[in-house]
Amino acid sequence: MDALAEGMPMEGCATYGAPARDVIEIGGLYKRFGAVTALDGVDLTIRAGEFVAIMGPSGSGKTTLLNILSCLDTPSEGRYLLDGIETATLDGKAQAVVRREKIGLVFQQFHLIPYLSAVENVMLAQHYHSVADRDEAMAALERVGLGPRAQHLPSQLSGGEQQRACIARALINEPAIVLADEPTGNLDEKNEELVMALFQQLHAEGRTLVLVTHNPELGARTQRIIRLNHGRVEA
């Protein structure tokens, strides 16, 4: 973690051996909800292959920041470059394109379509990205250890299994960045460990991961922690 904090890529990153490019570049970012300023001039950079935790107390703006990073929301002011694309000024349609092309999302509530099986949920992300490929979707599920449960509906899966299906879905389109919002918030200790191990494995493979959590233990297992307080990045 210290090495990355210094701007050096770690072993296992996709850009190992070469200066890592910035996947996320944010400058002077504000988000206001009426009179409330949720993000107050945020500046940050996340490089390819980094595993970053965004932490902070409730109301610090971490979910708001993650929503903007996910292109689910737009900033009131400021600049947000995702993999070289200026997203701060994009309209809804263009944001949707960026989401399907560049971003993998992992939710605390999993958000799987209840009437589609695990593999179909993964294929759904493929469908909106390009073309659904069952074999690829199966491979993604096997990778997260869910091959034998691929045909099950979300209601037939445990919380940990649902989250792993969610991670497989996030990864299926080879996104530039995986953004996870409290991914272990609804899991027991065993499943939390499973999911975190999976994230660390992905990081080791060179994935860029951003994890929003309030759990210091999870934050400690990432490379870098960005702490937010009252909408500002703490020094």
Next chain:
Amino acid sequence: MFFRILRQSFFEGRKRKILAATTVALAATLITALLDLSVDVGDKMAREMKSYGANIRVVPKSETVALEVGGIDYNPLKGRDYLDERDLPLIKDIFWRNNIVGLAPFLRTSVEAEGRAGQAVPLIGTYFDKSLPLPDDDTYRTGVTATNAFWAIEGAWPDDEKPEEVLLGRSLARALNLAPGATLRVQGTEGGPTPLRVTGLLTTGGAEDDAIVAPLALAQRLTGLSGRVQAVEVSALTVPENDLSNRARRDTEALSTAEYDVWYCTAYVSAIAHQIEEAVVNASARPIWQVAAGEGAIIGKIQLLMLVVTLAAFVSAAMGVSSLMNATIMERAREIGLMKALGAATWEIHMVFLGEAVIVGVIGGLIGCVAGTGLSQAVGLMVFGSTVSIPWIGVPVVVFLSAATALAGSIIPSRAIARLLPVEVLYGRR
């Protein structure tokens, strides 16, 4: 993948979809029944209307002015023009011959009746149910039983082949104190006294109530006008009059060739009358406008009423579907939000919901077709005493309209899809 999503998602919110399909099915039932009936009702209603009398009257061309008071012809018979009884089959040989449901010739005279010395008693000669051999149908029977079904008889109809059998108008029978089975002697202008046997008493509410109604052959014998008839009343199935037929009624010369062809080849009462004039030499065929216009107006109004009810049914169904679809979209807001978060374009999500609406519409439409056909048959049996013919082209039309109704009802609620923000619905900030 789209069809997989559609197939799987279709079974989500099953209760609402069953309700929506039921709503569409009810409308489709009504529409199918009305469609079946409206296609058949023109014909059935026209046949029903025929029971209220003929709608075309054929007279000799020279008989432009009728001296008829209270239904009794006061023109002297001698020196008048007549139609030839042998020309009657020609009326059933016109272009619209299949629409001629009946015809009845009339020869009116007056006789002296026993018991009413010095007073002329009207005698009307006609066909009751007489065989009229046609070139292509030697079993055709016609007469006042076909054209004047509203005539009420107490007793039996006379036999056309037995000239001594007659009907006696109820008022005349009361005056003569005669009942069915009685014998009445009459004296015509020709021949000697003739005994007649009363087979029944006739009530029409018209001049016939004071007359003797006899087989045409008897009237011809009593007047010495063998093979002659004064007028023929024709009952024809017609379509409601419109602007074209009204213009033709005023002056056929004013129509263009194309308009004339359309008018001639449509079963307007004026077109049928025109064709009768073409077929029967020296005849003038005139629509009885009170009857013809009444038929057209009633049938037109019934069909308009059906159209209004059909539209109302569709609008109601669309509103029902709209309400259910609105609730469905709200219920599945998170799913929509997730699809958007995964990068789905709004139209792709619309496709899922509108696709479901189309399936609901098709299912509702098919159920409605079956139920509506049953309903139309039941109505046909109850109202007209016979089943109605099923226009099979109506099935795809009703299914298509049902799908379109479900689709139309879903369009407004589905606009909410575009307004749903994933960040709000996924994080429950709505």
